Amino acid sequence: MTARTSTESARDIPEATVARLPVYLRALTALSEAGTGTCSSEALAAAAGVNSAKLRKDLSYLGSYGTRGVGYDVDYLRYQIAREIGVTQDWPVVIVGIGNLGHALANYSGFRSRGFRTVALLDADPARHGEMVAGIEVQPFSDLESIVAEHGVAIGVIATPAVAAQAVADRMVACGITSILNFAAGVLSVPAGVDVRKVDLSVELQVLAYHEQRKAQGELA
Amino acid sequence: MTARTSTESARDIPEATVARLPVYLRALTALSEAGTGTCSSEALAAAAGVNSAKLRKDLSYLGSYGTRGVGYDVDYLRYQIAREIGVTQDWPVVIVGIGNLGHALANYSGFRSRGFRTVALLDADPARHGEMVAGIEVQPFSDLESIVAEHGVAIGVIATPAVAAQAVADRMVACGITSILNFAAGVLSVPAGVDVRKVDLSVELQVLAYHEQRKAQGELA
DNA sequence: AGGAGTTTGTGAACGGGAGAACAAAACGGA
DNA sequence: TCCGTTTTGTTCTCCCGTTCACAAACTCCT
DSSP, X not given: OOOOOSOOOSSOOOHHHHHHHHHHHHHHHHHHHTTOOEEOHHHHHHHHTSOHHHHHHHXXXXXXXXXXXXXXXXHHHHHHHHHHHTTTSOEEEEEEOOSHHHHHHHXXXXXXXXXXXXXXXXXXXXXXXTOEETTEEXXXXXXXXXXXXXXXXXXXXXXXXXXXXXXXXXXXXXXXOOEEEEOSSSOOOOOTTOXXXXXXXXXXXXXXXXXXXXXXXXXXX | OOOOOSOOOSXXXXXXXXXXXXXXXXXXXXXXXXXXXXXXXXXXXXXXXXXXXXXXXXXXXTOOOEETTTEEEHHHHHHHXXXXXXXXXXXXXXXXXOSHHHHHHHHOHHHHTTTEEEEEEEESOGGGTTOEETTEEEEEGGGHHHHHHHHTOOEEEEOSOHHHHHHHHHHHHHTTOOEEEEOSSSOOOOOTTOEEEEOOHHHHHHHHHHHHHHHHHHHHO
């Protein structure tokens, strides 16, 4: 999924753990908002939907932030995870391709509330330029370079049709973006040092269909 | 991610392989449309963005559909994978929560072109009822039961705000849906036998942020 | 017909993640 | 202070997935 070829880390956290840290962060935020001050690994694991042993092992990669016999301080742990992931700082993001999905992404509150700030919406279609989406004006794709340079953007989101995705990725890489979240179908090829994560909606449905088909076959037997 | 508790399969395909089959399917479709009649595992692996050894092993779980010294017949292999996944048949789907994301999903062509047919768009907000989205009328959420029964729906998509997701899932399960694709934040709890797959957009960005932060730290040293 | 060249399918080694189980540490009550 | 209770952090084992490497099988050319 991710093309890890960048500088190796000093204290490296397993990929599987990294993918779960945001889930723990969300669960801790919910607990904090509910007024919970302290929680056990068991309670947090339930809120995050994982095994408590796995949760403890994951957290142990970050350090020893719990207290034996007591549990974890919700706000303290939340801060430590946020710092580890890097969402205590502000990440400027550009979204390219303002179709239906781009609209949804621009309006998605889950980005802004977690340290991601959409600094620009870009689209190749001139008919879309000037349109206001989520309080941001849609600009020409050709403005990419100046916007990335101005805001120091490191993360780009591709929500274009599949045919345009590779070209967009190439332009992004050329102007210094090193992390890409790709919603377009197909495989992106990027140089080493650039991370790509892919979200494919139809793949998820097809996996469900496979299991669904199996269930139906089982009933026949 | 997936709550596999249903009937165990006769010839079981590893989860990791199941998740890649749709990717191969897409690559094969692209090759077919490009007029390619035959392709090697090396070529198909490149198109799908995976290792060729992994591709061959994945395909070997389905059977021996290739010819040594030659490769795979594109259309034949495509059909075999489609049949194995279950996308040769028609899967009726309901989408609940027609906000920005629900709009995008309803308009997403990748569903329809792969055997998934959106039979209803449901929303709890009366102000949305009657609105036409992607040629389908938005109906009240309370119509869920009758629609599921009428069309034999087995797969539901949840695109509601997080607070409503669990209630929606409960209703879906109660009326017979056994596979759920969840875009809402938070953990869904469902009974055994129901599969849930979760897509969390902000998790993906946070994983990118983590790696991005690591890259930045590496440059300092 | 036979040999050289290709490409699949799979056996085996390897690495990483999941879960069980337990020791270490903190708290609370007597 | 001492003992029982709770809960973390970690070790150990098992299993799944990835990758390598190679034999089997097929084509093509002479």
